[in-house]
Amino acid sequence: MKIGLGLYRHMLTPDNLAFARQVGATHIIAHLVDYFHQGAANPDNNQPTGGRGGWGRAGDPNRIWTLEELREIRARINEADLELEAIENFDPAHWHDVLLAGPKRDEQIENIKTMIRRVGEAGIPVMGYNFSLAGVAARITGPFARGGAESVGMEGGDDTPIPNGMVWNMIYDDRAPGGTLPVIEHDELWRRLEYFLNAILPVAEASGVRMAAHPDDPPTPTLRRQPRLVYQPAMYQRLIDLNPSPSNGLELCIGTLAEMTEGDIYQAVESYGRLGRIAYIHLRNVRGKVPSYRETFLDEGDVDMARMIRILKDVRFDGVLIPDHTPQIRCAAPWHAGMAHALGYMRGLIDLA
């Protein structure tokens, strides 16, 4: 089991990489999507929550990741004595019609194949993704964690329809005609996922890249009237069964699993771990379940993290664990302090196991 840290593109600085190394990370998961672009309400170094208008604007649809760019990012990370384990998430600008089954779907899938080939060629083993229309939405911020540390949570769902031109909680077309996205059935969304996976998995496999699926966060059956895919622990099995490729992996998010209303989280992690399908793990603790939960520090939520780490050890999980989000600790560096606490706690649990 290896410890990593997730960093947004603008945070991949020498200082933050030195910080990651100093607090015990050996691996980095990089987010190249700019979630913060023109999102007025977003913090610049913490997870965005955004309002119904989304996190911000998607990137440039005509600018896909280049091999040079990926190699440069990896070199910068290697320079700091760290490994780049994964890129997390596609930009809605690059795959909105894959999610929406729109007219550019096949063109965008070709671009995604190109990006996956480049990820492989740059020596990056994993590509995380989140196949979702509403994306991570409907959350609130407040002093929910120990001692009033600021964190996020959910209180009730959100049934407002998604406006045209927006998907995955970002705006990809600000000239879209008025109106809202047509509401689809769960099975239609599963068919879109299957179409996507069947198209890209052979390329991922040939490129030495493992695709890693994040479950729906928050895991409600629908959000903003649209269906969700993996909103109970057992639904990951349906995703695995769609395609037997070894590149069809999971970005297992313990926090999201803990927010789910059914199943036993320890059993779920054990069985997916034994299948060898976990590409990497988001570690996060919460109190409560959808539609009412709060994110907490790793050591104070509903999940017994010591037990979780023992299970991962028992199933011989040898991938990377990163803190997902953490509460902000009140000091001069709230994000860094939160992450330092999380990584130290993870190191302790792993050593004890």
Ligand SMILES: [Mn+2]
């Ligand atoms: Mn997560």
